[in-house]
Amino acid sequence: MSLLFSKLKLPVSSLVLSRSYVVAISLQQNASNNSILIEEFTKLCHKRDLPRAINAMKSLENSGLMADCTVYSELIKCCISRKAIQEGKYIHKHLFSNGHQPESFLLSMLVNMYVKFNLLVEAEKLFDEMPEKNVVAWTTMISAYSNAKISHKAFKFLIFMYREGVRPNMYTFSSVLRACDGLLSLKQLHCAVFKCGLESDVFVRSALIDVYAKWGELDNARAVFEEFVTGDLVVWNSIIGAFAQNSDGDEALNLFKRMKKAGFLANQATLTSTLRAVTGLSLLELGRQVHVHVLKYDRDLILSNALLDMYCKCGGLDDARLVFTRMKETDVISWSTMIIGLAQNGFSGEALQLFEMMKLSGIQPNYITIVGVLFACSHAGLLKKGWYYFRSMKKLFGIDPGREHYGCMIDLLGRAGKLDDAVKLLHEMNCGPDAVTWRTLLGACKIHRNTDIAIYAAKQMLNLEPDDVGTYILLSNIYENSQRWEDSMYLRKKMTERGIKKKPGCSWIEVNKRIHAFIFRDVSHPQIDDIIRELNQLLHKLKVVGYVPDTNFILQDLEGEQKEESLQYHSEKLAIVYGLMSLPKESVIRIRKNLRICGDCHLFAKLVAKTEKRTIVIRDQVRYHHFQDGTCSCTDYW
Template sequence: MPTVKLFRNSHLPFLFKPKQTPATFEDPIKLLKKSADTKNLRLGKAIHAHLIISNQTPESLDIFHTNSLINLYSKCDQISSAHHLFDSMPHRNVVSWSTLMAGYLHKGCAFEVLGLFKTMVSVENLSPNEYVFATVVSSCSDSGRVEEGKQCHGYVLKAGLQCHQYVKNALVQMYSSCSEMEGAMRVLNTVPGYDIFSCNSVLNGLLEHGHVGEAMEILGMMVGECMSWDSVTYVTIFGLCAQLKDLRLGLQVHSRMMKTDIECDVFLSSAIIDMYGKCGKVWNAVKIFDGLQTRNIVSWTAVTAAYFQNGYFEEALGVLSKMELEDVRPNEYSFAVLLNSCAGLSALRHGDLLHARVEKSGFKYHVIVGNALINMYSKCGNIQAANEVFMDMTHRDSVTWNAMISGFSHHGLGKEALDVFHDMLAAGACPNHITFVGVLLACAHMGLVQEGFYYLNQLMKQFGIEPEVEHHTCVVGLLSRSGQLDEAERYMRTTAVKWDIVAWRTLLNACHVHRSYGLGKRVAEVLLQMDPNDMGTYILLSNMYAKARRWDGVVNIRKLTRDRNIKKEPGVSWIEIRNTTHIFSSDDNTHPESSQIHEKVRELLIKIKPLGYVPDIAAVLHDVEDEQKEDYLSYHSEKLAIAYGLMKTPSEAHIRVIKNLRICDDCHVAVKLISKVTNRVIIVRDTNRFHQFQDGRCSCADYW
């Protein structure tokens, strides 16, 4: 029996006037319902006290008043008091059981709900009604107990209550939330009469589990049935458009919504922003955002993500200062998008500052933030910091493992990548197709041909993963790196894969490295048939002709690119010094400190010549005198950026340079030796990979 504080009798006549006729005084049951609905526990206890006084003992309360009291205490978070009243009842009906079960469901106690249901049907031998079934099935949904949910479904069918709206909705929600989409669709298709709640549940479940085709079928049915959509429907369907990147459908849905009187709250507007962002219409997303009267962290994160997804990394980072002006604090999702934007820009300093804010804000151990930190540090060239974040994470998902494996692989640290992969398997984590791309890249960096084929043909099959073109491309790189170019070509000719430009360019790059000009010409012809305007192919082919001193070939390639109006992207390198980015082009004289930088380059080249540096004039794609070729090589953009970094950073600091093209052979040799004479770690990120130069060696082992 709950402890009830008794009020003075003078307070009670206002609520109850027992001497009046029933038609003239306020019904206690109505007052108890009002107290429960408003969670007014004080008033409810006063009514309870009056009922006890009026009926002499608690046990003498009739079943209707007791059920109302159970409802009151359940809704006021006094479930133990509700259960005590339930136990004290001499007689209980279905409403008594249903009310207490609903209380436990509200409390999140699924096990107690199922226990009460079992006692009700097996001990009390009572027949559940639609409300009991809806409550029990909902408890299975909340706790992910699909087997118990299926048993309840069997009871529902026996009771003939499957057509009741409450029960049908609960069943659809239960199957959807438990990833049993076939069950959800079966209920939806076999039970006549749809409602928007059921359709929303199924749509959400289908999207969460990747069943996009089935979601489109439900959408078509909803349109055909002329159903009235609510805001949840629109949020879900905008999510479907975003997942499909279907701008046309998104525009149609947006137009339909605009013709209704549905209030476009921050959650619905955020879904619209997300849809436009994922469909490549970033400025549509920004326009929606700018028109919002009320913004919350969800809408701020949505517009930041729209910028990021469309490559507007600087604009994404700029959102943070606007958030601060409106006193909006980033959450874990905001930080993840911002950190990934830093990765896109290779903005290490900005990433470091965000990392510090993450620590202060308490989001350090959120998996999504940890993953973004690993990605940011890996792509900004600080693989050691990425590994420190990885080792410090208390929880990891597949993205975490993949990010670290991929990070090590792209930095040429194949052994470390494979070590992480084996740790992943030991931890019981399940690899996916992204995992094996990183693993095969690691094998390629280490020349592990036999191991690579084991991972491709046996281990991937063991995990039920079908190799895709990316995995086969890694195998081409693996064979090429080990010098087996003919075998790589044979693999491409005989494997039933729809090869893309990346795969053929991988083989062409190997022909350039290994100076296999005959094969390189054949591969280039294939590439130019696939894309006659692919500048990368022309550059590699021209480089091969130049190395072979086939200047007629170089001239022909240049004429071909001119005739086809194909322009080469100018090579630039950039370095960040004290929060300022300095950009250099080859033989650049525009920098304010240009003369000092050129002098520094000359000084470095003089120092490395005794170590064996000889300018690789074959890398110069011009038929000029050798002395002039040396001048061309001396002031390539990466050399200028590195020289400036050496001038402006402390002696123990790492030098980090980004280049928009592939680093040339001469610069690669020179930077290895510069790292030795300066005792510096120099990290260069080009279009292919990271090169970490240290003590005269490069992490790529001279293959890239």
Template sequence: MNRLSRHFTTSASSRALVLPCLLPNHSSGLFPNKILTLDPNQSLVQSFTRLSLHGPLSDAMAALETIDSRCLHAADPIDYLHLIKLCLSAGAADAGRRIHRHLTSAGYLPVLFLSNSLLGMYVRFGLIGDARQLFGDLPHRNVVSWTTMISAFIDIELGREALEFFVWMQRDGIRPNMFTFSSILRTCDTLKAVWAMHCCVIKHGLDSDDFVRSSLIDAHFRCGDSESGHLVFNEIITGDLVVWNSVIGGFAQTGNGHEALKLFRQMKRAGFLAKQATLTSALRACTGMVFLEMGQQVHGHLLKYKPDLILNNALLDMYCKCGSLEEAEVNFERMPEKDVISWSTMISGLAQNGRSLEALRLFDLMKAEGAKPNYITMVGILFACSHAGLVEDGWYYFRSMNQLFDIEPGSEHYGCMVDLLGRAGKLAEAVKFIHEMEFKPDAIIWRTLLGACRVHKNVSLAAYAAQEILKLEPGDEGTCILLSNIYADAKQWSYVEQMRKMMRDRGIRKEPGRSWMDVGKETHVFIAGDFSHAQMEGIGRELERLISKISNMGYVPDTEFVLHDLGREQKEESIRYHGEKMAIAFGMMNSTSGKPIRIMKNLRICGDCHAFAKLVSRTEGKLIVIRDPVRFHHFQDGACSCGDYW
């Protein structure tokens, strides 16, 4: 036993040693009036060791103050490491600063692992100024010191500073390690930067490290180079789960759901057990593809875990965006925890599936349960009002955003209001609203008005809206096509011909209407007037059967939606083979009993196909779900969830 230990040792029979916490002025606010009671069987230093490891923090800091006041320096440096961790656990930044002062005065800071621990502590507390000052004072730095600072800069979006430190560390003779590269790759926002860093990785011999490869894959995908990201993945001989997560997540986030799910299946065949991050990416892939059956299979994997909030939200989003509201509602009710994303997802899901009033009721419940709406929540609410024709409600929610929820309306909210007014036929009010907006309307706002002009056949206003769009986006093909269709709706064939000539001269081709559906593992695509499908003969017969059946209920083809100057018989023949009609007929031929027909479309459903789907759902007793680019239509028992307001 050394002299210092003997000096503070008491016998077992002695009373507990009580020492006042002698706090200097600069730390008197940390734990005021704290009295430290020591174990009579331990010295002060031994008690400090125990308290630093197990806490409580207040007692450990009191022991530190006593040690400091008596000018004792016998504590093991590891004790301070434990004490710093205790500060982090308690979120006690001031206590951390006090430890820093003690270590400086006691001469411990040349011990590099303590300096690095303090650096990490300051970074965790967001005290970048303190961290930078400490870093500058260090007589020696290692790769941990540099990497800590680089990561700190990246976390607060100071990419330039991070890159400067990355260069300086190498000039200082410090080689970056796997953690350095995984951090610095997050700053790369161009392909040129990614490839430069990729070369640097190879130069330092870390290109075979799975951790670095995972970061490289993320960087390539983030910059839109999915091919290179996949190539990096394919070069791995024995990748771990982190790498699989990166490549699956990369494809899911860049909209290549097919490849993401293909890799997800490969990963399972390779013997890897899908974790929550992988399952979240797989669900996002299913959401992007509107692939409900695969989403349900991924849901089956979730049952092996206790899903976290992120995974539950991804599952909820998948069911909403795949048009399966029943399953979405069940999962929403079962969620043990809900955040604003959960509520917003469910509200938007209800609105997009034609259940706007339920969306508004859920919003009231959300507020009653204390959840605060955000920017996205209000987009969903205004969308619900727009697609249900609730003009007064829409105005109320729009005006209350700032007053009640401190949310500044953005372009999406203004767009919803233009859509709300336009759908309701209040075109003059919509134009006035656009002109009085607090910022310059973008092409999306004018495009929304143009769509409303088509619905309400306002040709002159349509021409004005199209003109405004083309000022902002001179090469916009969709505007030319839509304006041509509006002229065709109005039977202004001379203007139609002028528009079509201009489109031919510019090489603009109208995007054909496509409808597609998944049967088994195969996707079947139907294009208006295209008879190339392998089962076309059977589809034609089924279509004839359905049309004959609904004609007995009063169905007459609505040729108003044929945008060509043709005779009535030609128009009826043209409209008979619209993609969604062929898809419905194919679905009737191939779907199992009790299972809905689910169809996706790239364009807005026309009125004739809408009427056709309603009547078929009634005569065949079949639920038909059609998703267009904006919303879902659920046809059942002769009615549509949109209430014929779309």
């Protein structure tokens, strides 16, 4: 350069000025290049072109450059949405490169990113390094540990938050409330909510109602709800869900009516809880009314599954089939619900056909699906097929047999009379038999009159539930069938001494939107005289066509009704007659019973359905029975 200027014979002062000019031009070019780099990086981030944005970020880092904070926030959001863990970690590293210290809100976003990736160790490490921790950062960590069910850490962070002088907000409390592991911690948090003046906040009230409901404290949940005028649908949904989840369907439906009168429109969450309440009460007609509200959300999978479950559990199989075939999207829950629904309603063959269709559709069965399949095999007496699915479920579907699967198989073996095999399988259970399993075995012993295994099963059952009335009644009936009268009398005496009373048989029927209950030997129904008169006439009519009261079932009946003449006053018979008297001929007579239907009532229902040309549906303690044209969907195998 100096040689060039000497040849041009320029003065030294001109040479210095020229050098400054070249440097200025070079800096201007570098600034322009840097600006281009940052602009290109910014465009890629806004376009969410993650691979090219990461490469552009590397160029920035090599040049010692940093983009605007808002640009990095877009890139972090992109990583979260795409679960791009490695790219997210690289952004973290880049933000601290060349001695740079990111702003607090970017650090909070990085912490949130690690939380979303379920990398809680990395999240906590970065959180600890933050020079300033605001309420957002604290709440992010508390929410992370609440969601991960690490309750002690959620509470620990809340305590540290208070010590640091950071005031919790509504999101903090709604997060930490989910971590409550008992009523004591819940009530302490409730007090803290009052001290912060957040008791009227929608999110906090909703969380309080949810957690009180989780612990069965419905009175406290209602108190939180009633404390303020509720102006938000979120709180209404919480209180309706609270009662629906705690099997108080009546109150859940009352609250639903209140909500509608208050001018609120139901959304998916409201309708899901309402359907759950209807399902628990087996109110098919009411469920159909709720279905009308569901139509505008027909693309909502969770709501569609709840509707499907309601129809299956209310005995509306035709409606369930229609809903299932019209669903625009299905998942494993949809298929499993339909398979179990068909099996519980006595359509085991159709349930197993649907299972084969499910496999062809490419949806992988889960734990519950196989329970439904084994239940179908059990209630159809398909021993060989049941063994196949049970023995191959791990190999075919990667599912380890659980207590419910063993229970279905023990039921299947017991119904088939293979009680020794059932006992052997019961002892193979890796999860240990519970009261339901022992009760299943005991019920099989009752059918096949195996006294020795029955005594063994009853003892095991009473070790788990010493006051279980069903076990006493079952064992007493088995003793009587074996003519072991002294043993039976001893059990009855023991029941009296312990104050154990059997539940009376009770059946419900809905007529004109009112529930009518019939209890064995109860004459309180206002039309009981007319009902008994109609029943006697019907029995006479049935005896003409060959009906003979089946006294073989009397001693085996769970209600324990011992006298032959008492058969005609079983609660389901009274409910059937009331249905014949009160419902139009084209209406299905739908009855719900608290105990297992006895054999004589089962025979009675079949003959009534045939002679009166009616369809009768009875839901007992175990399953649904659909009676039509003299047959039952269970094919007399229940």
